[in-house]
Amino acid sequence: xxxxxxxxxxxxxxxQEVNITCSHNNIATNDYITWYQxxxxxxxxxxxxxxxxxxxxxxxxxxxxxxRKSSTLSLPRVSLSDTxxxxxxxGYYRDDKIIFGKGTRLHILP
Amino acid sequence: DADVTQTPRNRITKTGKRIxxxxxxxxxxxxxxWYRQDPGLGLRLIYYxxxxxxxxxxxISDGYSVxxxxxxxxxxxxxxxxxxxxxxxxxxxxxxxxxxxxQYFGPGTRLTVL
Numbered sequence: 001x002x003x004x005x006x007x008x009x010x011x012x013x014x015x016q017e018v019n020i021t022c023s024h025n026n027i028a029t030n031d032y033i034t035w036y037q038x039x040x041x042x043x044x045x046x047x048x049x050x051x052x053x054x055x056x057x058x059x060x061x062x063x064x065x066x067x068r069k070s071s072t073l074s075l076p077r078v079s080l081s082d083t084x085x086x087x088x089x090x091g092y093y094r095d096d097k098i099i100f101g102k103g104t105r106l107h108i109l110p
Numbered sequence: 111d112a113d114v115t116q117t118p119r120n121r122i123t124k125t126g127k128r129i130x131x132x133x134x135x136x137x138x139x140x141x142x143x144w145y146r147q148d149p150g151l152g153l154r155l156i157y158y159x160x161x162x163x164x165x166x167x168x169x170i171s172d173g174y175s176v177x178x179x180x181x182x183x184x185x186x187x188x189x190x191x192x193x194x195x196x197x198x199x200x201x202x203x204x205x206x207x208x209x210x211x212x213q214y215f216g217p218g219t220r221l222t223v224l
Contacts, residue, residue, distance in 0.1 A: 034212065043114075043200045043215025044153070087152065091211065099169075100145070100153040 004088045009105040018075045020104050022088030025069050033064060033071045036087045038103070044087060048073065075106075083108045113137045114216035116201050122222045129188040131219050133201030140206035142184040143213065144168075144176060146197040153200065159184055160206060191223040 005023040012018045024033070032051055036044035048055055050062040050071070061074040075082055087103040114135045123129050133142065140161050145153040145168075155168030157176040165176060173195060177185045188195055198220050202213040 032211070036213075041198065041218065041220070043202070043218055044213070045215070046212050049212060099155070102150075102152040 003099075004090055004101055006086075006088050006101065006104045008102065009107065011107045011109060012078055013109050014079055015077055018078050018082070018106065018108075020073045020075075020086055020088075020106070021070055022073070023070045024088070024090045027068050027090050031068075031090045033062065033068075034089045034091075035060070035062065035073045036089065036100075038085045038087065044100070047086075078106075078108050080108050080110060082106065114201060114203055114214055116199075116216040116219050118219060119217065120220045122224065123191055124224050125190075125192055127191050127223075129191050129221065131186045131188075131199055131201075131221070133184045133186070133216055135182050135201075135203045135214075135216075137203055137205070137214060138181075139203035139214070140181065141204040141211075142178065143202040143204075144174075144184065144186045145200045145202065146170065146195075147200065147218075148197050156186065156199075188221075188223075191221075193223045196221060196223045 032049055034049040035047045037047050038044040048057055048060045048062045050064050052064050055062045063072045085103040085105050087100050117132045143158045144156040147153050154170050156170055156174050157168050159165050159178045162178050175187045198218050200218050201216040204211045204213045
């Protein structure tokens with residue numbers, strides 16, 4: 001199973017762009033990269049997923065370099081409501097299990 | 111996600127009691143999971159099931175058991191609750207038919223064992 005490493009915490013200010021990088025050096029060929037967002041006392045919520053290059057949706061962008069050994073979640077113009085824990089996961093549906101790490105605790109300041 | 115429901119939402123019990131947490135889903139997904147989350151820690155997988163006849167242990171299955179009563183229902187039991195099982199418990203589902211295996215989580219059950 002591919003292990004991921006991401007910063008434990010980050011602070012930013014409202015209106016800024018926030019980039020959270022996740023390292024996954026032993027990613028396998030079939031693995032997808034998925035990011036989840038979790039607010040206190042709620043279940044994680046899917047944000048974005050990608051396999052290679054760049055993916056963008058209405059919430060975020062995901063940048064994946066050619067070697068796929070890392071990925072960067074980009075949140076444009078954050079607001080206070082983006083304060084949450086963000087998890088980076090790597091895996092494939094045939095895996096026995098996909099592991100959630102401790103995530104990155106993002107704190108947005110006014 | 112309203113498609114995944116958990117009952118009860120909060121439970122306080124005493125050491126040694128048997129507790130069952132229930133999860134139901136209307137998403138039609140084959141896969142279901144039980145996680146626990148402790149303060150400051152990420153989610154840890156307890157059990158998972160890929161279909162009604164398939165049950166697998168996760169990272170921390172000791173002290174827990176599960177039952178997959180139907181495709182839509184997956185229950186977690188604590189046979190004899192102990193205080194260090196106090197945690198937030200989440201159920202999740204995913205669709206076996208998709209390669210991406212995106213998981214959809216319930217609202218959680220906060221369990222306190224005194």
